[in-house]
Amino acid sequence: MIDFAIDALSWILLTLGGVCVLIGGIGALRLPNLYTRIHAASLTDTMATLLIFTGIMLQAGFTLASLKLLAIMVFLLLTGPTATYALANAALLSGLKPDAATITSKVTGGSNG
């Protein structure tokens, strides 16, 4: 019974994490400019990291693998938001105005715009 509960919980977390990544991906493609795209990608990414890694750790149980997963999760939780901050800050310093009305299709270099 307890096994089933843990398994179910883990799968719920993994699915939610997947949904988060999907929403982030759609947001990064659909939103109008750089800052909103970063916003969409970063918040969902952090949430998905938490959900997915907790889900996998529940699958792994109390093992060495869980400890390694925890280390990777902490690493991603530290670096992800930092990278987002650095990206947004670099954009701001290079003169891109955080104005929600601007529609830039060139922020991605035009290769997929």
Add this chain to the structure above:
Amino acid sequence: MIIVFALFLLTLLVITALAIVRSENLFVSVMLLSIFSLLMAANFFILDAADVALTEAAVGAGVTTVIFLSALALTTEREKQQATAQHVALGSVCILAALIIYATFDKPRLGDPEAPVHQHVAPWYLEMTPEHIDIPNVVTAVLGSYRGYDTLGEVFVVFTACIGVLFILGVRPPEQSAKRTAESGGLRHHLIPQVVGRLLIPFIILFGLYVQFHGEYGPGGGFQAGAIIATGVILYALLEGEGAALAAIPRPVLLGLVVGGALLFGAVGIACMLMGGAFLDYSVLSADPVLGQQLGIIIIEAGVGMAVCGALLSIFHAFAARESQP
């Protein structure tokens, strides 16, 4: 299930490759190349080649991206337009691609145990490694001992590449360069990346050392460790400024690492000869042949790690020193 994932990754790989070719903005190309390397690393990992995956992730996605960006800072971001000879190039690429695809029809199936590569010396390596060297990671045994000549050659390739880049870029630029290098502050005004970087760099270096000295038991070894440690130091250089990184590890030390690493590898080979064995036959290094093999592999892996780390950092600094010129 894993085959579906592998196919997905390979499809992404093709899409990324096409995007790299089509993109005219070189900055975008560099970023896509980094993604390409990461996808490649994931592919290697699916094929159970964890050692190669580690190298690809650290060198391909990490160090080369930074070096490419440093090179881009010296040139322009836009690809030069050229209208000539495109049809010839396209034609030859198409013919080559068709030939390669035709050649794959004769390739054995993925993971086929009857494939020629699994019939030649590979079974012998797998069988004899516990007896000769007694370490769990056969890749390290093959790389360090059985095919030691090849690895020595690779280290000298790294050495030569480093010397070549230094000859082209390492010429000391006149006057103010040194001053400017000390001035260039990295991301000094970016507090958050700096704090997080300071937190992470010790762990990156520690992980590099773990990969270095755990290479006999798990995936890893000198090449991977050298690249990982180099990424740690490059991160430090990006955050604190190139001058700070050069103050931490000065140029002579870097050159010493490159030369010393290559020499250490060669010296182990000579030592083997002096002690009555063949070149790079580590069995004679100790009274117990198995212990001698392990000792030899640890020393040459250290040499490989030193050479790779020193070479990558020297190349990075050679580009970065040019960058800080007006």
